[in-house]
Amino acid sequence: MISVLFAVLTALSNGSASVLQRRAALKVPSGEEMRLSLVGHLLRQPVWLGGIGMVIVAAVCQAVALATGPIAVVQPIFVIELPATLLLAGFVMRVRVPRPVWTGVAAVTLGLALGMASAAPVGGTDEVQGAAWVPALVVTGVFEAALITSAMRISGNARAALLGLAAACAYALTAALMKDAMSRLTSDGFIGLVKAWQLYGTAAAGVGALFILQNALQAGTLAAVQPMLTLGDALISITYGVTLFGERLRTGWWLLPQLIAVALIAVGCVVLARSPLAGGGPQPPPRVK
Template sequence: MISVLFAVLTAISNGSASVLQRRAASTVPDSDALHLSLIRQLVRKRVWLAGICMVIVAAVCQAVALATGPIAVVQPIFVIELPSTLLIAGYVFRSRLPRTAWYGVAAVTCGLTLGMATAAPGGGSETVQGLVWVPALIATVVFEGVLIGFAQRVRGNTRAALFGLAAACGYALTAALMKDAMARLEDGDGIVKLFESWQLYGTAVAGVGALFLLQNALQAGSLVASQPMLTLGDALISITYGVMLFGEHMRTGWWLAPELFAVALIAAGCMELARSPLASGSAPAKSRVM
């Protein structure tokens, strides 16, 4: 129960961060993509710094969630980040969500419920055994390299989608490394073992890399292109890490049919919600107070 609660808090924080960062990154020219100048320009924007604060809050909540629950349970819950963010933004800006946006909220919520009920993820170990990390890291690097390579050859929403998926892979890897690192705290001298583990520092590197890729995704195109790839990619890749690295399990066979339907519901809902003006960081002029 604790893991689910903190997973929900993580989703709310991450969703808020994405919207704030999109609002800032959309003002940066395409020529700054994949350059440190992108970050230099963003750190001068208070709205982007607010987004980073939300990223830090999300990281703390995620660490607690992963320390108390399977990665295949925690990470998929993050698909609610966009619906929850829009509901909060609608309240703050006193702007009603259109009916189609409510359909999107319903689709994501129903999709998550159906997916978790039919997949029934769980089980597994708290740590990764032996050298299992080696092939996983090699596969991740190759996958990321292919996505980034293709993203550099295209523009607009296609580029945003590819960078979004690359960022999702980075965040999923960050979660897997974080879970493996946090397991060290269960020992008597856990703090010492935590800071001696390479997974802790790998978490920091993967997290920063994922954040950088996310800025490029948000700068390249609309949330309609990047958010579904980010949201679904994170959930599905995290489940893969959970199964392959931690030995977690989920239902297969005929259960795959409702699971795929759940994924389709979530994707459709995210695309509809990402079209909302609130998702792009804008609000009605009369409600702006900053």
């Protein structure tokens, strides 16, 4: 399935970008939160520019995935971005992957499989009908404002978690706008895409999401940001899929295994984000040949 393949490629690129951006954010002076000067500090760091390169690759892959599959299928697959990236990092750096990482990988993988099997998202359209975007954008704007306002009143990992959720909401909005924009490309060609406001909305939401994420990563640890970012993106994207694109999920008693899946993914993300491979801290000893 093309959409699943490109969703996996997107997850790999996004996971790599998160780790690179976190390492860059650690070098930013304190007190730069929610200021444009934060971007200036980051632009001078090659590791951050490498993360931006991976973001661009992810955007292209995500566009293909969303153009060929339901948003409720594509976006949840992104939960594998962190475990896949850590395993790849261990292979490239030739270090032994710690047992907790394997535990986290197992939890996330099992949670994703259980969640997708129990939710079984189907149906939906490629294009948002009528003026459905109006209430969706209003609710999203209010939610984002509440999260950011609350985050700026606190500090540390609590701020990082709230900003991580705000970034997740912005990324989910970006995906929904991107899917709607790609439907114009399919139906009306390149001219239709250029004329669609959703294309420019995608760019604006994507830039906003990236800015919020940098502040989240600078405010606290990856362990505080990543679970909110990963689960928030998946769950909010599913909400957009159901409310805007008419996609359907199983309900009733199927909600129980879905909640278990969310818990498994959350625990797995916390375990993985605390790994030295994710935090850029001391690395495990080299593998004995």
